[in-house]
Amino acid sequence: MIADFDYQFFIEVLVGGLLSGVMYSLVAIGFVLIYKTSGVLNFAQGAMLLFAALTFVSLVERGVPFALALVVTFAIMVAIGIAIERTVLRPLTNKPPITLFMATLGLSYIIEGAAQLIWGTQVHGLDLGIEDVPLEIGGVLISQFDIFAAVVAAGMVLLLSLFFRYTRIGLSFRAVADDQFAALAVGLRLPLIWATVWAAAGLVALVAGLLWGARLGVQFSLSLVVLKALPVLVLGGFDSILGAIVGGLLIGASEKLAEVYIGDYFGGGIESWFAYVVALVFLLIRPSGLFGQKLVERI
């Protein structure tokens, strides 16, 4: 049995899994950004992703040049971020986190509904101009598109890390993440910071939406990638960008390997829940994820 184990095939599956894991990480990063700075698990991230991709595609289909469409969509996402801060987050300041989570659940219904009411429900194809031809590297076939996605994800993580570390607003992000009250006390303007964070999450949603949209077609089911990102978050810890990346890779790889090697014993189609089981088993060992902060509770 071991003797005829096909290593090349194994590597191919593994690499494919890791690369699709990068796509999960892309979505998860959007969550982490918002969770870090405001303690909100933003369920609407998937809806924002759908909205961004749908807006972009519809603009391009109406003859708007690629770059302009990108800028316009980004501007719209920023506007949405600011609107969310004004109308939803501000009235709910200092409410328990679970209330805020439910508010984002409502938000995701509004954004999904609005996206499809405005742009229609038909499926749009999205061509980013990258050929999806398999590339042969060291005898292993790898999808070119996946590599492109991985590079984009890496670039975005680098950009965000630099932003958090070296800019003034990035510093205030970290201050707010550490202690909201202390941040307020030293005069940081919370509304501005939140609006910026939501705008940044909008940018992440746009990038992830374009990549996922090119892969799956731009349609309603795009907002369901949020369900793929949740186990990644649980595994990596809600407040760690590094965790989102590592969690994405782990989930992506184990999901593909499981589907290929043990899926048949379950009759196939296990990818809808396998990631959750991996995350759960892991959580039983480390309840706050790989890189999540351990919470200290006071009575």
Next chain:
Amino acid sequence: MAAITSDFSFMPVLPKWVVPVLLLAFAYGVVPLIGSSYLFEAILLPFLALSLAGVGLNILTGYAGQVSLGSAAFMAAGAFAAYNFNLRVEGLPLIGSIFLAGIVAAAIGIVFGLPSLRLKGFYLAVSTLAAQFFVQWALTKFSWFSNDSASGVIDAPRLSIAGVALDSAIGRYLFALTIVAILTFLAYRLVSSQTGRNFIAIRDNETAARIIGIPVLKTKLLAFAISSFIIGVAGVIWAFAYLRTVEPDGFDLDRSFQILFIIIIGGLASIRGAFFGAALIVVFPLALSRLGGFLLGDLFDSGVLDMSQRIVLGALIILFLILEPDGLVALWDRIRRRLLFAWQST
């Protein structure tokens, strides 16, 4: 001080049981006489099933503070378990199947509640999604559950209790009403018992609850079991009394959210709240489609209706969270107090 006492002495204080008993008398005695079959089929049956599911989720989320996003999975488990008990066990009365289905749902609830021993808040909420996807997958994948029917569709058996056939709309309504009334009464007794207090203590501060000697692990699992039992029975009502033909896809994530919305809109940690919330959730799409059709005419097709429903529902959730975090129940109580006050002042 004197002013306060005199205020209270004017209040017509009714014993707590009066309103529910009057409502039940109305539901049993008057509604079957005046209701049309549309009222039963499209409004009252889904209302009863969803109310009961709301009561179940409220015990877990409202009282014990454990957020679950997998309610629909327990409804599905209940519905399919009842179907199989009824089909495969000779001579088991319908009530027996329903009770056993509740037990099955409770057992599944305990299994998926196990992570709550280690996880809190969002981590737990996300892990309940595992129940949602796993149950739905298993029911679709293994055709044994649906007796090998195509795509997992099951048909409800004939409803009869002690030889009385209950297949008409009114019969199914009375069947559902009776189960809902009994379970709601039991749930009400539960939340005002020591166990119910333990749930609340764990919700408000788990560490403190542990220190005053509440067995946290046992109590959490109990909350999962009871809540899943009730939601499972609600699933049976949904499948047997309301829709009559269901498939696993009918119990998807949207249904779970719907039940969560019911308790947010109705009021967390309130048994009455589940009924208020379910009433709104059932009536509002019907009202919206009438209103939309009236205002926009042909422009308002089913696609537009679907989308505007999502938008309005989402907006309602946010509005309630901001303006009335205690839900319709709090709103209702305030209005009632104002009315009483106005009535006394005259």
